Amino acid sequence: MTQTPPADGPADIRDGEIAVALPGRFDAQLYFIGRIRTPWTRRQDCPHNAREARERGDVCTIEVDPRFAAALKDVAGYSHLIVLYWMNEARRDLVQQTPRHASAPRGTFSLRSPVRPNPVALSVVRLLNIDGSRLSVIGLDCLDNTPLIDIKPYFASTDSVPEATTPAHKQTSDTGT
């Protein structure tokens, strides 16, 4: 592999954020298998998260490369899908970062931020319709033209954990507030 990782400088790091030296080589490679078409061309117009995307209800379109269209057979039977996509504008070297809503730096693996060693994002979407190699879905919050990595069926039996808790839940139950 001749392509070297991006050399992100420390210039645009906020107080308390931590960058690491990335490995000198990559280990595996991906194909972009399609594009995600959304109404949003600027980051500030996107829904802030998947919950807001679902509540706003904007319909987005997943355009699968015709090369892989035959892989959509049987997908129409599922009510929900898992979509993996590539956040290709994100830096990859921050292990602790301060999101807009946070008061202190947080570990990258405790966030769904696109800034992570491998910027593969994941959304659970509701499938409305399939027309050839185009899927209409609700639940995406990414920029228009985002590269598609994978589509998987969603299984409530293993992917749905309604009782899952977050630190906010735990804090609430611990402190009674």
Added chain:
Amino acid sequence: MTQTPPADGPADIRDGEIAVALPGRFDAQLYFIGRIRTPWTRRQDCPHNAREARERGDVCTIEVDPRFAAALKDVAGYSHLIVLYWMNEARRDLVQQTPRHASAPRGTFSLRSPVRPNPVALSVVRLLNIDGSRLSVIGLDCLDNTPLIDIKPYFASTDSVPEATTPAHKQTSDTGT
């Protein structure tokens, strides 16, 4: 990029399965950021799926590369995580394939099979403990030493869809069987 995609031959295709010519180049690259340690060194010993993995309850260990260990800050507060990993022994060119349990070929995007254009697998796991850069979890079904791609927090508010239906559900409700 000088590494060319693997040239899988059609020799080991089952009746009705469909292979496509893969693109001549890759579009993005991944780091392996750790390893997943499981009790299973042979495919036939692994749980058949995530549900069986959860029911068997075997504890697996995610070993994060020390380079990225600081990214685990705050992760301990979550009860469940999403783990992305690389199924590096899978072929990538089948768009329709016949799983063991199926009677006819199915579209790759309707399956969670490791055989797909980008063999990134996803499991929802229950977090038991974090010791340094090692996480003890329940819910993985992969081979020992599987490369780790990402760890994300699981949010019930957006990742849990208990009412999601599959073709089996639909068939049941359609036919009454």
